[in-house]
Amino acid sequence: MNSLRRFVDKIKPNFEKGGKFAALQSTFEAFETFLFVPNHVTQKGSHIRDAMDMKRTMIVVVLALVPAVLMGMWNAGYQNALAFGLERTVPGNFWFGFLKVFPIIVVSYVVGLGIEFMFAQIRRHEVSEGYLVSGILVPLVIPVDTPLWMVAVATVFAVIIGKEVFGGVGMNILNPALTARAFLFFAYPTFMSGDKVWIEGLIKGEGIVDGFSGATALGQAAVNEPQILNTTGEVMTGMDMFLGIIPGSIGETSMLAILIGAVFLIYTGVGSWKIILSVFAGGTIMGLILNAFGGNALMEIPFWQHLMLGGFAFGAVFMATDPVSAAQTERGKWIYGFLIGLLAIIIRVLNPAFPEGVMLAILLMNVFAPLIDHYVIESHIKKRLKRVKISTNT
Amino acid sequence: MSIKNMTYKVILSEWQLIRLAGTLKIPIFVKRFLQTKKISMSKVIKIKKGLDIKLKGAAEKIISNVQPASTYAVKPTDFPGIVPKLAARPGDKVKAGSILFFDKLRPEVKFASPVSGEVKAVNRGERRKILEIVVDADGKNEYEEFGAADPVKLDREQIVMKIQDAGLWPCIRQRPYAVIARSQTEPKAIFISGFDTAPLAPDMDFVVKGNNSAFQTGINALNKLTRGEVHLSLQADNPAADVFTRASGVSLHYFKGPHPAGNPGVQIHHIDPVNKDEVVWYIQPQEVIMIGRLFEKGIYDATRVIAVTGSEVKKPRYFRVLGGASIEPYVMDNVNPGELRYISGNALTGSRISKIGYLGFYDGQLTVLPEGNYYEMFGWMAPGFKKLSVSRSFPSWLMPGREYKVDTNLKGGERPFVQTGEYEKVLPMNIYPMHLLKAILVDDIEKMEQLGIYEVAEEDFALCEFVCPSKIEIQSIIRQGIDLMIKELE
Numbered sequence: 001m002n003s004l005r006r007f008v009d010k011i012k013p014n015f016e017k018g019g020k021f022a023a024l025q026s027t028f029e030a031f032e033t034f035l036f037v038p039n040h041v042t043q044k045g046s047h048i049r050d051a052m053d054m055k056r057t058m059i060v061v062v063l064a065l066v067p068a069v070l071m072g073m074w075n076a077g078y079q080n081a082l083a084f085g086l087e088r089t090v091p092g093n094f095w096f097g098f099l100k101v102f103p104i105i106v107v108s109y110v111v112g113l114g115i116e117f118m119f120a121q122i123r124r125h126e127v128s129e130g131y132l133v134s135g136i137l138v139p140l141v142i143p144v145d146t147p148l149w150m151v152a153v154a155t156v157f158a159v160i161i162g163k164e165v166f167g168g169v170g171m172n173i174l175n176p177a178l179t180a181r182a183f184l185f186f187a188y189p190t191f192m193s194g195d196k197v198w199i200e201g202l203i204k205g206e207g208i209v210d211g212f213s214g215a216t217a218l219g220q221a222a223v224n225e226p227q228i229l230n231t232t233g234e235v236m237t238g239m240d241m242f243l244g245i246i247p248g249s250i251g252e253t254s255m256l257a258i259l260i261g262a263v264f265l266i267y268t269g270v271g272s273w274k275i276i277l278s279v280f281a282g283g284t285i286m287g288l289i290l291n292a293f294g295g296n297a298l299m300e301i302p303f304w305q306h307l308m309l310g311g312f313a314f315g316a317v318f319m320a321t322d323p324v325s326a327a328q329t330e331r332g333k334w335i336y337g338f339l340i341g342l343l344a345i346i347i348r349v350l351n352p353a354f355p356e357g358v359m360l361a362i363l364l365m366n367v368f369a370p371l372i373d374h375y376v377i378e379s380h381i382k383k384r385l386k387r388v389k390i391s392t393n394t
Numbered sequence: 395m396s397i398k399n400m401t402y403k404v405i406l407s408e409w410q411l412i413r414l415a416g417t418l419k420i421p422i423f424v425k426r427f428l429q430t431k432k433i434s435m436s437k438v439i440k441i442k443k444g445l446d447i448k449l450k451g452a453a454e455k456i457i458s459n460v461q462p463a464s465t466y467a468v469k470p471t472d473f474p475g476i477v478p479k480l481a482a483r484p485g486d487k488v489k490a491g492s493i494l495f496f497d498k499l500r501p502e503v504k505f506a507s508p509v510s511g512e513v514k515a516v517n518r519g520e521r522r523k524i525l526e527i528v529v530d531a532d533g534k535n536e537y538e539e540f541g542a543a544d545p546v547k548l549d550r551e552q553i554v555m556k557i558q559d560a561g562l563w564p565c566i567r568q569r570p571y572a573v574i575a576r577s578q579t580e581p582k583a584i585f586i587s588g589f590d591t592a593p594l595a596p597d598m599d600f601v602v603k604g605n606n607s608a609f610q611t612g613i614n615a616l617n618k619l620t621r622g623e624v625h626l627s628l629q630a631d632n633p634a635a636d637v638f639t640r641a642s643g644v645s646l647h648y649f650k651g652p653h654p655a656g657n658p659g660v661q662i663h664h665i666d667p668v669n670k671d672e673v674v675w676y677i678q679p680q681e682v683i684m685i686g687r688l689f690e691k692g693i694y695d696a697t698r699v700i701a702v703t704g705s706e707v708k709k710p711r712y713f714r715v716l717g718g719a720s721i722e723p724y725v726m727d728n729v730n731p732g733e734l735r736y737i738s739g740n741a742l743t744g745s746r747i748s749k750i751g752y753l754g755f756y757d758g759q760l761t762v763l764p765e766g767n768y769y770e771m772f773g774w775m776a777p778g779f780k781k782l783s784v785s786r787s788f789p790s791w792l793m794p795g796r797e798y799k800v801d802t803n804l805k806g807g808e809r810p811f812v813q814t815g816e817y818e819k820v821l822p823m824n825i826y827p828m829h830l831l832k833a834i835l836v837d838d839i840e841k842m843e844q845l846g847i848y849e850v851a852e853e854d855f856a857l858c859e860f861v862c863p864s865k866i867e868i869q870s871i872i873r874q875g876i877d878l879m880i881k882e883l884e
Contacts (some may be wrong), residue, residue, distance in 0.1 A: 037774055042803075045867050046860045048800045049803070052785040053775035054772070054806060055806065056785075126807050270813075328814040329826060381845070
């Protein structure tokens with residue numbers, strides 16, 4: 001450890017102003033602070049500080065995502081095995097999925113962080129940690145068969161248009177990971193929706209087991225199938241949905257894995273429980289309303305199953321809670337989350353062309369979050385003014 | 395026995411029972427119980443948001459005597475918003491109470507030497523800004539004579555003049571702006587916080603002990619300065635010193651809850667908040683006593699009791715000192731080796747001084763902490779069993795009673811605002827902290843006003859700064875906003 005520190009100290013002057021590699025200063029700093037918490041001491045104000053910093057905040061979210069990543073990798077292998085009638089062990093399935101998913105993660109991080117480093121250098125800022133989370137979120141919300149170049153293009157779009165043009169981390173309006181997802185959804189719809197994209201190898205279409213269908217639950221309901229079946233033609237149970245052994249984007253299928261992450265986020269206080277809870281509340285209420293009407297297969301999906309399908313839980317726990325793009329007032333968070341839940345179910349049910357209701361609902365509410373905050377603040381100001389009137393009357 | 399007690403409860407009212415307990419010599423714990431009963435009958439203001447930071451090195455309740463400091467200083471930097479103009483030059487002989495400098499903008503606000511001796515130096519910083527006026531003590535303890543008087547018999551004008559002439563006016567501060575009170579405006583109330591909840595804060599009850607008469611005289615003087623009330627806030631959980639509880643002419647309030655419950659700003663907010671065009675004043679108990687002494691003895695006696703605290707102090711305890719004293723005699727041979735930070739005041743709001751630096755005008759505490767200028771490998775990823783954090787991402791929250799040794803490392807890099815909802819948890823005021831800060835950063839005066847800039851001071855936001863994961867210098871931003879308000883509106 002000391003020898004590493006000595007090495008870093010030795011090469012440090014090269015990266016400082018006037019040094020050989022001064023153009024890489026931000027990059028150097030990023031790696032240095034990754035290895036070592038810097039020796040900066042408090043200058044003004046409070047002499048002591050809480051040990052929590054942005055890196056730790058971000059790493060907590062990444063840790064919360066680990067169950068979803070692992071489950072997603074295994075499910076990718078499992079679904080593939082089902083589709084091709086292969087016999088594979090659990091580690092075998094996981095390894096297959098790992099080989100498919102890991103490159104996507106690598107591409108997302110390399111491209112995203114590369115752009116971040118570049119912008120940090122241009123602005124002469126420290127590299128922000130925001131992409132540590134976005135970099136893992138992007139792979140988890142896309143189908144496993146997405147070509148790597150598409151991941152790269154989407155990442156470039158999301159980081160530059162979604163974040164850097166607004167001034168970087170903390171200034172963006174839209175959730176960057178969802179921006180990437182939305183970009184892919186509208187730019188390459190054939191790779192992002194349909195029956196074939198969710199399972200590795202289905203697009204090529206050779207050697208698939210007879211009667212196998214890669215359609216998602218929402219996809220089946222959208223075409224008014226009388227019963228929602230799983231890939232092998234049996235009725236899809238609530239337990240299938242809960243465990244996540246259904247086709248879908250890499251990280252979004254397993255309610256169980258997401259709930260583990262949610263518990264971790266809420267417990268550490270990094271994710272807002274108010275948003276998570278209110279998204280589920282909004283979804284439940286809209287689901288109940290639609291159930292009451294009934295009429296087609298989508299409307300008749302029981303409300304509690306709605307919460308486990310189509311990335312609803314994943315969006316609620318990991319996307320809606322992004323503090324930068326969410327509402328920033330505590331009361332605003334309730335409204336923001338509730339409307340996301342409500343809209344997500346409305347969009348996916350009433351417009352079956354968009355089973356991506358959750359993504360669209362969150363992006364839409366990202367745009368409206370500042371407006372919600374504005375009205376919360378206005379009502380706060382009004383209350384404060386009322387206080388003045390009361391005190392002058394008495 | 396138990397039946398007998400029951401009958402008492404039925405027959406006697408609670409008040410009668412308390413009086414009975416006073417006359418009968420009953421054990422102390424019963425008295426305590428009855429006293430808490432008594433408090434619960436008056437209204438207790440419960441503060442829910444906030445944070446008690448438990449650091450190592452709380453002062454033991456002993457007042458130590460050491461050879462007093464040989465140099466003293468008054469620091470214009472302790473008083474935001476003033477422009478110092480010197481009234482004494484190096485080489486001048488001064489007594490305790492002689493004016494060293496005054497405020498150019500308000501010449502009636504004068505600043506006095508706490509000790510008799512010779513002006514040694516005027517230390518200046520960048521652009522010749524005056525940092526400290528240093529006085530060498532001669533050990534004679536001579537005082538300027540201002541004449542004793544009973545404040546009850548004086549009118550407001552005379553009291554203001556007397557306090558100003560003796561250089562004690564800076565003790566009285568005002569909200570809005572948290573600056574020295576403007577004597578021309580009459581405040582709607584005056585607030586005194588009878589307890590301090592900051593990290594390692596001195597026990598105010600211990601500090602004021604035995605000053606009953608001076609405190610009362612001070613209160614009498616303050617009562618002449620406002621037609622409103624003089625509010626004294628005490629902690630609901632501990633029976634307060636009789637200096638406070640027996641004082642007359644004050645309305646008592648009881649607070650319960652974590653830091654910053656002891657901040658005057660928080661107490662004002664909950665008792666009688668400051669609205670636009672309103673002014674309240676506030677003053678600390680030891681300063682009330684100093685004003686009391688002025689009226690009783692006719693002198694500027696800057697004696698106060700300070701707590702010397704912090705994990706790096708060998709024997710943390712109390713000292714009786716003169717305000718503005720060099721801290722040298724109190725830390726010499728009393729601190730651990732290593733690179734240290736000396737803080738006049740508490741760890742959240744105090745100002746950094748050298749090891750031979752001087753106590754700040756308002757500070758009743760000295761904190762010594764280890765400097766944190768080291769690298770820590772993967773510190774942000776490691777579990778961090780010994781780290782102090784409100785976040786549960788550190789396992790240390792599992793040990794609630796633990797006292798921490800915390801150094802001055804920033805513990806991360808500065809970032810834009812990202813995380814939300816953290817400040818709200820430690821600010822017990824009806825204020826949206828992040829939106830107020832953002833209004834200040836864009837110089838939006840109207841929004842600042844609407845969002846409560848008049849009610850706040852840096853110290854109220856110190857905990858926000860402490861918990862901020864983006865390491866933003868929040869206290870500086872608040873002062874920046876206040877400065878802008880003063881510039882635009884006065």
